[in-house]
Amino acid sequence: MSRASIAIVGAAESTRMGKVPELSQTGLHADAALNALTDCGLRPDDIDGVATGGHDVAEICQYLGITPTWYDGTSVGGCSFITLVRHAAAAIRQGLCTTVLITHGESGRSNNRNHRPIFPSMQQQEFESIYGPLIPPSRFTLPVLRKMKDDGLTLEQLAMVAVVQREWAAYHPRATARDPITVDDVLSSKMIAWPFRKLMCCLVSDGGGALILTSAERARDFPTKPVYLRGAGGESIEGPMISQMESFSSSKAFRVSGKAAFDSAGISHAEVDHLMIYDAFAHLPVYGLEDLGFVGRGEGGAFIAEGHTRPGGKLPLNTNGGGLSYMHSGMYGMYALQEAVRQMRGVSPGQVEGAKLSVVHGVGGMFSAAATVVMTTEDGW
Amino acid sequence: MNQRQIPTIHPETRFYWDGARQGRLLLNSCPACDKAYFPPRPFCPTCGSRDVTVIEASGKGRLYSYVISHLPAPGYEPPFTVAVVQLEEGVKMVTNIVDCPAEPELLVLDMALEVTFESRGDVTVPQFRPAGGGT
Numbered sequence: 001m002s003r004a005s006i007a008i009v010g011a012a013e014s015t016r017m018g019k020v021p022e023l024s025q026t027g028l029h030a031d032a033a034l035n036a037l038t039d040c041g042l043r044p045d046d047i048d049g050v051a052t053g054g055h056d057v058a059e060i061c062q063y064l065g066i067t068p069t070w071y072d073g074t075s076v077g078g079c080s081f082i083t084l085v086r087h088a089a090a091a092i093r094q095g096l097c098t099t100v101l102i103t104h105g106e107s108g109r110s111n112n113r114n115h116r117p118i119f120p121s122m123q124q125q126e127f128e129s130i131y132g133p134l135i136p137p138s139r140f141t142l143p144v145l146r147k148m149k150d151d152g153l154t155l156e157q158l159a160m161v162a163v164v165q166r167e168w169a170a171y172h173p174r175a176t177a178r179d180p181i182t183v184d185d186v187l188s189s190k191m192i193a194w195p196f197r198k199l200m201c202c203l204v205s206d207g208g209g210a211l212i213l214t215s216a217e218r219a220r221d222f223p224t225k226p227v228y229l230r231g232a233g234g235e236s237i238e239g240p241m242i243s244q245m246e247s248f249s250s251s252k253a254f255r256v257s258g259k260a261a262f263d264s265a266g267i268s269h270a271e272v273d274h275l276m277i278y279d280a281f282a283h284l285p286v287y288g289l290e291d292l293g294f295v296g297r298g299e300g301g302a303f304i305a306e307g308h309t310r311p312g313g314k315l316p317l318n319t320n321g322g323g324l325s326y327m328h329s330g331m332y333g334m335y336a337l338q339e340a341v342r343q344m345r346g347v348s349p350g351q352v353e354g355a356k357l358s359v360v361h362g363v364g365g366m367f368s369a370a371a372t373v374v375m376t377t378e379d380g381w
Numbered sequence: 382m383n384q385r386q387i388p389t390i391h392p393e394t395r396f397y398w399d400g401a402r403q404g405r406l407l408l409n410s411c412p413a414c415d416k417a418y419f420p421p422r423p424f425c426p427t428c429g430s431r432d433v434t435v436i437e438a439s440g441k442g443r444l445y446s447y448v449i450s451h452l453p454a455p456g457y458e459p460p461f462t463v464a465v466v467q468l469e470e471g472v473k474m475v476t477n478i479v480d481c482p483a484e485p486e487l488l489v490l491d492m493a494l495e496v497t498f499e500s501r502g503d504v505t506v507p508q509f510r511p512a513g514g515g516t
Binding site for chain 1: 450
């Protein structure tokens with residue numbers, strides 16, 4: 001019998017999401033942080049560990065009035081917050097701090113900020129950007145035609161990713177895009193970067209989110225239902241140059257991160273009740289399903305198109321509607337975590353009945369980094 | 382803003398851009414691994430050896446993957462093709478496909494490509510076109 005050692009006791013998103021022109025990026029961090037503190041009945045001076053990605057962690061500490069004994073500013077893109085959950089858990093286990101606040105805020109739409117979230121890569125500029133792929137729609141999509149040819153992935157299957165996630169978004173009052181869409185709608189939406197059309201690409205939003213982690217022992221003292229971490233999660237990096245991916249049909253970082261998380265948790269795929277896979281674009285859930293081992297190579301597109309991930313399906317996936325329909329601030333990983341916490345608390349508007357084991361998997365940069373964590377309602381297994 | 386980006390050239394990559402200006406596509410290669418690699422750096426990313434060489438690539442490759450961007454970029458008029466070419470020497474690199482309209486029907490994966498060169502002020506940038514001089 002293993003006992004849980006770490007729990008998420010506080011979780012909240014920013015008060016408003018989507019278009020929030022009245023707040024700065026730093027303000028979005030703070031708004032979400034204060035909401036998460038309220039959620040679990042803490043004040044800023046109860047926090048002794050602070051972590052954030054894509055933003056100066058020191059500024060967040062000072063803005064909130066926290067003097068931490070541990071901090072982490074790992075910034076590898078949108079999965080940073082998933083990475084930080086496992087880093088925070090390790091720090092608490094090691095005794096470096098007791099109560100960690102992880103914040104995210106991003107003024108992706110209103111652009112009330114003075115810097116971009118990720119450091120530019122030297123070689124990316126010198127050998128990729130000069131050919132014009134300066135933004136995610138023309139860079140993150142680059143491997144997909146190769147995968148379509150090698151693995152039989154089809155445009156209709158990619159369109160179904162958006163269709164199914166919109167079905168989930170319809171349950172969520174806070175989702176940006178909730179009206180049902182069809183494959184035809186997706187395939188006739190505006191061309192962005194062949195073969196990608198607008199409805200296969202994520203939203204561009206303002207928003208924030210925050211989590212508070214502490215030891216499982218202390219979790220019982222909080223008013224919220226604890227969400228426990230199972231195992232140590234996983235992370236890896238392949239690198240910021242997407243053209244240098246070893247395979248265009250499979251992410252090495254996904255495979256390494258996912259395997260570490262599953263091995264550490266000691267779970268099988270059949271036990272997973274709920275799954276979040278970061279979807280900046282429609283192909284990411286397909287790569288994620290395959291690289292995490294839920295399906296075989298080349299089977300991810302058909303698995304989604306056959307309806308297995310939709311409401312009522314055997315593997316509910318991206319149950320908030322994902323980056324395609326819920327919101328996408330630029331570094332979406334925090335929102336995948338928030339929905340998994342809601343599912344484990346049993347309070348998601350798109351609740352999966354009886355769900356007690358959730359896997360959250362994210363991408364950072366454009367197939368550059370990956371992180372995976374496993375959450376559960378159970379304090380022992 | 383209407384100019385195509387110029388690469389920021391670093392000491393370790395100067396040879397590559399000097400080669401391009403002479404109409405040569407140069408790669409680093411590791412004799413111990415018997416393998417070319419890209420982008421350039423003064424050590425082998427497989428074995429870590431600093432004992433690496435510079436070779437001239439054949440300039441021949443195949444269309445590995447691409448997108449046709451319908452969004453603007455500095456110096457590019459949409460739609461334009463952003464592609465990855467896999468060279469005969471095994472390495473992959475980003476390129477545009479020049480001398481070929483940006484249309485999916487004309488851009489068939491695995492079609493043969495050949496290197497050509499584009500001047501951008503003082504810098505010469507390797508580019509690829511369909512083998513045989515384009516369509």
